[in-house]
Amino acid sequence: MRTLREIDQLRSTLREHRQQGLRIALVPTMGNLHAGHLALVACARQRADIVVSSLFVNPMQFGPGEDLDGYPRTFNADQAQLTEAGCDVLFAPAVSALYPYGLDTQTRVHVPVVGEGLCGGSRPGHFDGVSTVVSMLFNLVQPDVACFGEKDYQQLAVIRKLVRDLHMPIEIIGVPIVRAADGLALSSRNGYLSSEERSKAPALFRTLCTLRDALERGEPIENLLQQGKVLLENAGFTPDYLELRDISLAPVNSTTRNAVLLAAAKLGPARLIDNITVQLPASQ
Numbered sequence: 001m002r003t004l005r006e007i008d009q010l011r012s013t014l015r016e017h018r019q020q021g022l023r024i025a026l027v028p029t030m031g032n033l034h035a036g037h038l039a040l041v042a043c044a045r046q047r048a049d050i051v052v053s054s055l056f057v058n059p060m061q062f063g064p065g066e067d068l069d070g071y072p073r074t075f076n077a078d079q080a081q082l083t084e085a086g087c088d089v090l091f092a093p094a095v096s097a098l099y100p101y102g103l104d105t106q107t108r109v110h111v112p113v114v115g116e117g118l119c120g121g122s123r124p125g126h127f128d129g130v131s132t133v134v135s136m137l138f139n140l141v142q143p144d145v146a147c148f149g150e151k152d153y154q155q156l157a158v159i160r161k162l163v164r165d166l167h168m169p170i171e172i173i174g175v176p177i178v179r180a181a182d183g184l185a186l187s188s189r190n191g192y193l194s195s196e197e198r199s200k201a202p203a204l205f206r207t208l209c210t211l212r213d214a215l216e217r218g219e220p221i222e223n224l225l226q227q228g229k230v231l232l233e234n235a236g237f238t239p240d241y242l243e244l245r246d247i248s249l250a251p252v253n254s255t256t257r258n259a260v261l262l263a264a265a266k267l268g269p270a271r272l273i274d275n276i277t278v279q280l281p282a283s284q
């Protein structure tokens with residue numbers, strides 16, 4: 001695996017691969033890799049000849065008071081895992097390489113509607129930061145395909161819309177959530193949990209499963225969402241949102257059948273997110 005820090009090196013390396021007619025896949029990451037990221041690399045490996053992974057803790061997607069400074073940086077371990085997983089190129093630029101003129105006057109990409117509410121409501125500007133850096137990476141790598149985790153369900157929806165609206169010829173693949181044996185969705189932020197908090201954390205997924213089962217039995221949505229918040233609070237979480245949307249993230253209505261239940265909640269220092277799909281019965 002080649003590790004490249006500079007844009008010019010990345011462009012010239014990928015130009016050669018493209019001239020050979022090779023298909024390129026991109027897996028964007030912020031590092032601190034776990035099995036969820038490795039599933040993205042495995043997915044990319046199946047779909048392309050050359051797998052490029054980026055490792056960049058993107059300051060633009062962190063709000064004031066969020067965990068930019070404390071975000072875990074584990075470069076050597078990440079590099080070793082990517083090599084082992086069969087990644088061909090690791091692009092790990094410095095902040096000054098992607099944002100040489102600073103963040104204040106940086107051109108930003110805004111994806112309306114789908115990026116509003118949910119995490120976009122609680123983290124103003126977050127999806128502009130994600131959309132901007134992902135657009136930049138798409139422009140630099142020009143991948144045929146890019147893989148993103150379904151844990152960040154709203155992020156995936158934002159990126160699908162970005163690619164569609166800007167006519168980028170990139171296939172976006174959503175990769176299923178990878179969970180620990182107790183159900184907790186793998187996340188770099190799980191590392192912020194104390195051992196006591198870690199033992200409480202699976203209650204987030206358990207709550208989603210309980211609500212999904214009740215919704216699929218036809219129980220009314222509003223009561224259930226309220227009960228779900230209480231379940232989370234009783235388990236030690238401070239809920240941020242718990243919402244049912246249709247799978248495109250539009251509000252549900254009486255004709256919605258394919259829905260997704262999405263939650264974000266704080267547990268100690270960690271803000272955890274998770275989601276689960278729900279098949280609503282016709283009588284809903």
Ligand code: PAF
Pocket residue numbers: 028029030056058061130133134152155
């Ligand atoms: O999901 C992430 O790790 C980040 O939001 C991404 C897509 C790498 C952009 O910084």
